[in-house]
Amino acid sequence: MNTAGLTTLTLTEFLDALRHPSALIEIAVALGCLLLAWAVVRVLRGKPAADGAMVTATQPSIWFGRRIVDGVLFPTLALALAFAARRIMLGLGMPLAVFKIVVPVLMSFALIRLSVRVLSVAFPTSRLVRAAERTISWVAWLAVVGWITGVLPQLLEELDQIRWKLGGSEVSVRNLLDGLLSGGFVLVLTLWVSAAIEARLLAGAIGEQLSLRKAAANIVRSLLIFVGLLVALSAVGIDLTALSVLGGGLGVGLGFGLQKLAANYVSGFVILAERSLRIGDMVKVDNFEGRITDIATRYTVIRALNGREAIVPNELLITQRVENASLADSRVAMSTLVQVAYGTNLDMLMPQLEAEVREVPRVLSDPGPAVQLSNFAADGLELTVVFWIADPENGAGGVRSAVNLQLWRTLEKLGVEIPFPQRVVHQAASAALPDGAMLQQLPQRGRP
Numbered sequence: 046m047n048t049a050g051l052t053t054l055t056l057t058e059f060l061d062a063l064r065h066p067s068a069l070i071e072i073a074v075a076l077g078c079l080l081l082a083w084a085v086v087r088v089l090r091g092k093p094a095a096d097g098a099m100v101t102a103t104q105p106s107i108w109f110g111r112r113i114v115d116g117v118l119f120p121t122l123a124l125a126l127a128f129a130a131r132r133i134m135l136g137l138g139m140p141l142a143v144f145k146i147v148v149p150v151l152m153s154f155a156l157i158r159l160s161v162r163v164l165s166v167a168f169p170t171s172r173l174v175r176a177a178e179r180t181i182s183w184v185a186w187l188a189v190v191g192w193i194t195g196v197l198p199q200l201l202e203e204l205d206q207i208r209w210k211l212g213g214s215e216v217s218v219r220n221l222l223d224g225l226l227s228g229g230f231v232l233v234l235t236l237w238v239s240a241a242i243e244a245r246l247l248a249g250a251i252g253e254q255l256s257l258r259k260a261a262a263n264i265v266r267s268l269l270i271f272v273g274l275l276v277a278l279s280a281v282g283i284d285l286t287a288l289s290v291l292g293g294g295l296g297v298g299l300g301f302g303l304q305k306l307a308a309n310y311v312s313g314f315v316i317l318a319e320r321s322l323r324i325g326d327m328v329k330v331d332n333f334e335g336r337i338t339d340i341a342t343r344y345t346v347i348r349a350l351n352g353r354e355a356i357v358p359n360e361l362l363i364t365q366r367v368e369n370a371s372l373a374d375s376r377v378a379m380s381t382l383v384q385v386a387y388g389t390n391l392d393m394l395m396p397q398l399e400a401e402v403r404e405v406p407r408v409l410s411d412p413g414p415a416v417q418l419s420n421f422a423a424d425g426l427e428l429t430v431v432f433w434i435a436d437p438e439n440g441a442g443g444v445r446s447a448v449n450l451q452l453w454r455t456l457e458k459l460g461v462e463i464p465f466p467q468r469v470v471h472q473a474a475s476a477a478l479p480d481g482a483m484l485q486q487l488p489q490r491g492r493p
Contacts, residue, residue, distance in 0.1 A: 067139050067141075068143055070134075070139070071134070071139075071141065071143035071144055071147075072143055074130050074134070075127065075130075075143060075144065075147045077130075078123055078126035078127050078130055079123055081126060082119055082120075082122040082123035082126055083114070083119065085122060086109065086114075086116075086118050086119045086122065089109075089118070090109045116158060116162060117155065117158045117159050117162055119158075120151055120154040120155035120158050121155050121159075123151050124148070124151040124152055124154075124155050127144065127147055127148055127151055128148065130144070131144045131148065149189050149192050150189055153185040153186060153188065153189045154185075156181075156185055156230075157178075157181055157182050157185050159233060159237075160177075160178075160181045160229075160233050161177075161178045161181065161182075163233050163234075163236050163237045163240070164177055164178070164233075164236070201219050204217065204218040204219040204222065205217050205218070205219040205220075228276075231273050231276045232270075232273050232274070234273070235269045235270055235272070235273030236270075236273075238269055239262075239265060239266040239269045239270065242262065242265050242266075242269075243262040243265070243266060246258040246259075246261055246262045246265075247259065247262060255323070255324050255325075257317070257318075257320070259317055259324070259340060260314060260317030260318055263313075263314070263317070263341075263342050264314070267342070305358075305360065306343070308360045309342075309343045309344065309358045309359045309360045310342050310343055310359075312358075312359035312360045312362065312363040313340065313341060313342040313343055313344075313345075313359040314342065315359075315363065316340060316345070316359055316362060316363070317340055321369070321372070322337060322340065322345070322362060322367070322369065323337065323340075323371075324337050324338065324339065324340060325337060325371070325438075326369055326370070326371040326372065327369070327370040327371050327375075327377075327437045327438050328347065328367055328368060328369050328370065328371075329367070329368040329370075330347065330355075330357055330361065330362065330365070330367050330368075331357075331361070331365065333347060333349065333355045333357075334349060334368075335347040335348050335349035335350065335353075335354075335355065336348050336349075336350075336438045338354070340359075342359075343358070343359060344356050344357060344358055344359060345357050345359055345362060350438075350440045370437050371437075375435055375436070375437070376409065376412075376433050376434070376435050377433065377434055377435075377437045377441075378431060378432070378433050379431070379432055379433070379434060379441060379444070379445060380429055380430060380431045380432070381429075381430050381445055381448055381449055381452070382419075382427060382428070382429055382430075383427075383428050383430065383449075383452050383456075383463070384422060384424060384425040384426060384427050384428070384463060384464055385425055385426050385428065385456070385461050385462065385463065385464070386425050386426070386461070386462040386463070386464045387425060387426060387464075389426060389461055389462070391418060391426065391428075394459065394461060395416040395418075395428070396416075397455060397459065398416045398428070398430065398452060398455060399413065399414050399415065399416050401451050401452070401454075401455045402414040402416075402430060402432055402448055402451055402452070404451070405432075405444070405447045405448050405451050406444075406447065407434050407435075407436065407439070407443075407444045407447075408432045408433070408434065408444065408448065409432070409433040409434060409435055412433050413432075413433075414430060414431060414432035414433075415430075415431045415432075416428055416429070416430050416431075417429045417431065423466075424464045424465065424466050425463075425464035430448065430452065432448060
């Protein structure tokens with residue numbers, strides 16, 4: 046926290062300053078800054094529509110949030126106005142007491158809103174965001190209370206006295222705390238910038254553009270986090286030249302223990318770059334068939350038509366065979382079987398079946414359906430009906446059932462018999478027996 050120009054007051058000095066007539070002016074000016082910031086944010090956030098509803102964004106942003114005071118813009122704008130008002134009042138020679146509390150409070154509020162909103166956007170499904178919000182809020186408000194009461198400056202001076210040697214430099218506990226806070230602030234800003242760039246890249250992207258922009262967003266986020274981590278380490282006081290040993294150890298680890306992990310990350314960038322697999326494609330991997338819903342840097346999510354999802358490592362998609370039903374053409378051929386009785390006029394029946402199947406919804410007319418005589422079965426003539434669909438992601442059971450029903454109705458309308466298994470049993474005639482002869486039952490074993 047930048048505390049330049051801010052001094053602390055004892056409780057007695059603060060109470061004496063509140064009795065001064067200028068304290069009422071400070072309170073009025075502080076309230077005016079808050080009201081002006083609220084009005085500006087409301088104007089920028091949206092304007093009343095014709096029906097009186099507020100026109101706002103469908104998703105809460107980092108600047109505005111869900112409500113007017115929930116984003117980063119309101120406390121930041123109020124803090125800027127408070128600094129400007131404080132400078133003007135100091136130029137007029139007015140004694141300040143209220144603003145020595147207002148400025149730290151607004152500064153902490155802005156830091157809390159910034160951290161919470163960025164973490165919520167960067168990790169929308171994480172359950173730890175709520176715990177992080179409470180932790181950041183408690184630490185920020187305790188720091189404000191400590192600063193106002195004068196405890197925090199004394200505590201920082203005591204922590205500055207605790208020193209030890211770290212390599213060739215001397216480090217204190219206060220230096221580490223300042224570095225951690227600076228590093229955390231840099232990482233928050235890095236996540237904010239990467240989330241904004243990712244949202245801008247993925248906005249309105251579909252098909253091949255979505256895969257390419259997803260790859261670019263992943264690369265930008267990785268680079269920004271890496272640069273932010275280096276800046277944070279430098280802010281803590283760690284010599285970056287010492288990372289050369291860490292880099293060598295990391296290389297050895299990637300060569301042995303992290304080989305699979307590195308292969309999955311590299312495979313993810315290769316898949317996104319060459320566009321062999323795209324979000325929305327229907328694929329079959331290791332006997333699991335479904336639609337690709339997300340391609341991350343380490344894994345790919347495939348959602349089956351029954352709702353199950355498979356998380357497939359990207360290396361598997363590179364090294365094994367993948368059946369892609371949507372790579373060059375999304376059209377998929379399907380077939381069904383039907384039998385008709387021997388003696389059926391196939392020259393008349395087959396064109397009629399093709400015309401009827403063509404009328405089924407989801408069945409393409411180009412290429413159109415075809416009926417083929419595939420087998421002379423024991424019970425009848427076996428016909429194979431082949432048809433094409435363009436939306437395999439919507440499932441195959443429904444369209445196959447509709448085609449079968451259409452075939453059934455057509456055969457019923459034309460009076461064509463669908464045969465069922467029949468067998469002819471021939472009984473051999475027994476030899477004639479003499480008159481009065483009777484068959485004797487042979488004795489069975491085990492009986493008298």
